[in-house]
Amino acid sequence: MSKEKEADRRDFLADGVRVASVMSVGVLGGFLAGRRGQAGETRWQIDPDKCVGCGNCATYCVLDESAVKCVQCFDMCGFCNRCTGYYTLDGLDSRDTAAEDLLCPTEAIIRTFVEGKAGQNFYEYTIDTDACIGCALCVKGCALMNGSLYLQVMHDRCVNCNECAIAVACPSDAFVNPSSDEPYRLKQVAYGVIRQKAGQGDEAAQTLIDQVQASE
Amino acid sequence: MNSFFRLSFVSIIVVVLLGSVVADDVAPDLMFPVPEFADHPIPTASVPEVEGEVAAVWDVLILFLALSLASYFTLVSRSRRNIVLLTISCLLWFGFWREGCVCPVGATQNIALAIFDPTYVVPLTVVAFFILPLVFTLFFGRTFCASVCPLGAMQELIAIRTVAVPRWLDHSLGLVAYIYLGTAVIFAATKTGFIVCRYDPFIPFFRMGGNTDMLIFGSSILVISVFVGRPYCRYLCPYGAILRVLSCFSKWRLSIPPDTCVNCQLCEDVCPYGAIHPPTVTQTPASRQHLHAGFVR
Known part of the structure; x- marks a missing residue:
């Protein structure tokens, strides 16, 4: 019983970190894409x-x-x-x-x-x-x-x-x-x-x- | 009479001045003036348009497709043959055809520079290349490393005589990747240089040419990877360091259920990368105190 409970907590933490990571990656992408609107790409x-x-x-x-x-x-x-x-x-x-x-x-x-x-x-x-x-x-x-x-x-x-x-x-x-x-x-x-x-x-x-x- | 001369003199000066201003604006001041030909207009040289934008969009689509296939082959069909075929295709496309650029490993630096320098505009392709493998890793494990990354593919395909690296050494060397990641981010963010690209091991092979540093470094990594499986991925790759952390939280991944494992250690012996560890002993609250294993599996 206690073992199952431990495993659940582990899953819960992993889920939480995963959701947070996906969200922060999304925010990063949106931030960079938004900044892109201010200027064009450059070439050499x-x-x-x-x-x-x-x-x-x-x-x-x-x-x-x-x-x-x-x-x-x-x-x-x-x-x-x-x-x-x-x-x-x-x-x-x-x-x-x-x-x-x-x-x-x-x-x-x-x-x-x-x-x-x-x-x-x-x-x-x-x-x-x-x-x-x-x-x-x-x-x-x-x-x-x-x-x-x-x-x-x-x-x-x-x-x-x-x-x-x-x-x-x-x-x-x-x-x-x-x-x-x-x-x-x-x-x-x-x-x-x-x-x-x-x-x-x-x-x-x-x-x-x-x-x-x-x-x- | 006098005033008339003065007026005409002034007007001549004005005309000359105006003329010189116009001439400065248009005709360049040249040592030898451009001749005027009877029936030969002076041509204008043309310069080519920018190319390569379309190919970049295709690259993102192909990356997405390859990541999906890699995840399917790894988790659902469990086909080693298909994974190797995908590895070779990705090596040919991203490596030898697209010449290793753009790649998520190098994209890390572009992202770092884009975050710290508002004037630098990062191409959307680069953002996609950086983010797609991260998201896939969070759900399916490091399928990017497994069969999409051309750098990994080079080492994977020649890892034929691998020896086991002692655990302590493997772990210690693995920390170098984090240092490399930090250095690369600092160098990119301060606009000092893109060191990951400058010391990319296999770009000289993809492009069939490169400077001496790159060739020596790349050849050394190639020789080492015959005996030590994927040395660049395990001990240097800065992007691999990010994925290594994220993969701890991936949703679906291959694991060996400790309940059914008979501890024969065949898989542990045969794994060229030392990735399979013996099953941990049943954890008691006492052993947990020593952080033998964190909350991650």
Whole structure:
């Protein structure tokens, strides 16, 4: 008789703790879900104005192929023939397309002739995103001139780790956490011209502006 | 005449100033200006949209399904074969396909950070991943550990030459998990780092790549788990430490009825994890004083 009574008490206590635990877990979930309403989820991104092009992005990403890729801001590009983002400093003189004269290790920069004007040839430099490894060699080269090439975390690839391995390794603290609605950044100087293009009905510019956090 | 010149001079200055203000707003100050081409508009590069939100919802559904199946196989159908099959499926899905992220073990840190830092917004998927196994444990025991967790599955499937760990050592090492849990919570809450993710043993294997620390740590755990069943789960896993406490209060669970047990100790010898203890002696009020067993079974 007394044994049964003991067992009952044991069950009662276990039941009580269980109910309390389920309730507190529910309260915790509700609390966190409620707090969520105050702000959106965030993603990792590189602030291109802080990036120094160290090359860590290519190697520190947990993905085999880094989620960081180069982006060309054509509205900042001089379309130069002697492009310091495309050629090595030696290659600038010869300007042939031999591998040792090109900065990009994966031939991810495509150079196409656009127009000859006033005795000068202008070339357009497009990034082949699938080939780009985010090594930032071109970003560093371009920084000698206009700085139109910049790195961005591509959000079709990024797995949005809790602790971005590149952000930990970043020497210039360039990683920021924009909301997942506007997960990209632009160089501050390019923001105005892209917005102006969007205002003139350029769809690509409008799409880009919608993905970029409004400049403060 | 003089005033006219002055007026025009001022207006020129105003125009120039206005022009420079407008130019500053729009055209970037560049070393080489962007050329204007006759028939080639300046393109705008596109960046890809955010992906992966849909997959996350599926993950929660699959987690719920896997937990339900695990509970059914453990408590109702009692099928070891099905449990192993479920273990392998979960290892393939959560481990190798989804590359071990998001997992409840790491989610503990996100929850800790979300509680202490109001500016951090925790994804709903992470909340679901943290809470679902807790609720299941409160009712069905640690079925998450048994066959859903990909980290457990890795160790479970290679535990082939297990040796018995002495009770005192097993118990002492088990306390390390609580210390690890506390450290992980402090590190996450203070935004110092996500140490559970940084020292996740099997992420490098799931992703087929990782840094040297992770690979050495993961390989050591793998080698040890051939001889000691589930070393990470028993002695380190911070989420396992939470579940260990909660499982004391679970509603339905496997137990060996002391009345019918003949004390042959076959199950005790064969359990690779040292989880089965010999039946306790009939308790008297005197022995209860020494807290041989608490109110939990």
